[in-house]
Amino acid sequence: MIESLSVIIPTFKSEKLAEILIKSFEKFKPKDLKIQYIVVENSEEDSYRDSILSLANVVWIQNREATNIFQVGNGSDANASGVEKALAAVSTEYVFICHCDTCVTSTT
Numbered sequence: 001m002i003e004s005l006s007v008i009i010p011t012f013k014s015e016k017l018a019e020i021l022i023k024s025f026e027k028f029k030p031k032d033l034k035i036q037y038i039v040v041e042n043s044e045e046d047s048y049r050d051s052i053l054s055l056a057n058v059v060w061i062q063n064r065e066a067t068n069i070f071q072v073g074n075g076s077d078a079n080a081s082g083v084e085k086a087l088a089a090v091s092t093e094y095v096f097i098c099h100c101d102t103c104v105t106s107t108t
Contacts, residue, residue: 004034004092009100010082011041012066012075015048017100022055024104038089040082042066059089 037058066078
């Protein structure tokens with residue numbers, strides 16, 4: 001049985017999607033599973049940082065470098081940059097990487 005898990009959530013100005021994702025994990029996770037959420041905001045936007053941090057055990061990473069990557073039109077590279085930054089913050093054996101438009105819908 002997995003005791004702890006890091007969930008990496010790369011996002012781009014997506015407050016509501018990140019909020020819904022974290023709340024869905026919290027609603028359906030087993031009671032004995034500890035989840036550390038690592039939200040990587042791939043922009044300069046930080047207005048929703050505190051509200052996301054208040055939801056659960058969340059680490060916020062501001063990936064300002066992604067702004068430059070997006071400007072040259074490469075969203076995939078910006079996403080990869082965010083994932084790489086988040087991996088450095090992982091403190092668990094298991095990691096789940098998901099986009100912010102993911103949602104847990106059941107315990108199974």
